[in-house]
Amino acid sequence: xxxxxxxxxxxxxxxxxxxxxxxxxxxxxxxxxxxxxxxxxxxxxxxxxxxxxxxxxxxxxxxxxxxxxxxxxxxxxxxxxxxxxxxxxxxxxxxxxxxxxxxxxxxxxxxxxx
Amino acid sequence: xxxxxxxxxxxxxxxxxxxxxxxxxxxxxxxxxxxxxxxxxxxxxxxxxxxxxxxxxxxxxxxxxxxxxxxxxxxxxxxxxxxxxxxxxxxxxxxxxxxxxxxxxxxxxxxxxx
Numbered sequence: 449x450x451x452x453x454x455x456x457x458x459x460x461x462x463x464x465x466x467x468x469x470x471x472x473x474x475x476x477x478x479x480x481x482x483x484x485x486x487x488x489x490x491x492x493x494x495x496x497x498x499x500x501x502x503x504x505x506x507x508x509x510x511x512x513x514x515x516x517x518x519x520x521x522x523x524x525x526x527x528x529x530x531x532x533x534x535x536x537x538x539x540x541x542x543x544x545x546x547x548x549x550x551x552x553x554x555x556x557x558x559x560x561x562x
Numbered sequence: 563x564x565x566x567x568x569x570x571x572x573x574x575x576x577x578x579x580x581x582x583x584x585x586x587x588x589x590x591x592x593x594x595x596x597x598x599x600x601x602x603x604x605x606x607x608x609x610x611x612x613x614x615x616x617x618x619x620x621x622x623x624x625x626x627x628x629x630x631x632x633x634x635x636x637x638x639x640x641x642x643x644x645x646x647x648x649x650x651x652x653x654x655x656x657x658x659x660x661x662x663x664x665x666x667x668x669x670x671x672x673x674x675x676x
Contacts, residue, residue, distance in 0.1 A: 454604070456602060480662045482662075490669070490670075491566075491652050491654075491669055491670055492605070492652070492665075492667050493667070494664045494665065497662055497664075536604060536605060538605075540662070547612075548593065548610055548612050548618065549607065549610065549620060549621075550595065550607055550610070550620075550665070551607070552604045552605040552606070552607075553604055554602060554603060554604035555604045555605070
């Protein structure tokens with residue numbers, strides 16, 4: 449079983465839709481949770497991060513973490529064609545023997561069509 | 563301009579011919595790491611380094627070597643490349659590994675081993 453599981457999609461939605469991207473994880477030692485966005489032929493860029501259970505909002509984006517269920521989500525409101533990209537969840541250990549090790553999900557390919 | 567640079571950006575080589583992919587950052591970051599990205603598998607960490615002369619294995623270290631003799635450089639060495647190392651490689655850096663710090667990714671190196 450992979451430590452981090454993410455539905456690879458692809459996901460295709462119309463402009464203006466609400467998008468929900470999800471990851472589950474198995475290791476409760478993960479402390480920090482991130483979402484990266486990767487455009488075609490580019491390196492990933494950080495979109496959002498959080499470390500506690502609950503919601504964190506930034507403009508049209510909301511990151512949600514449920515540590516009890518080992519589940520994280522990214523919601524995109526009023527999706528735009530410019531949001532078309534691959535979205536990767538990522539988690540990092542903050543202590544122990546794997547301190548500093550970063551684990552990514554498989555990435556979800558999102559297309560927002562006009 | 564703050565950035566992570568990788569060279570070469572594209573490389574086609576033959577099985578068994580040793581190669582090095584360079585990575586350099588100009589942000590005085592302590593933490594550097596290497597990833598490979600393959601379709602359906604997402605980003606997988608190969609090696610990471612918390613500081614000069616400190617390196618640790620990630621999830622897929624077999625067939626790779628790294629060194630961290632200077633803070634700014636973190637080369638990835640393939641002593642005897644094989645076709646299963648054909649992939650897209652990313653180098654990344656962050657201020658430290660402690661707590662959370664954004665990882666900055668390089669532009670990627672597309673490697674083909676025939």
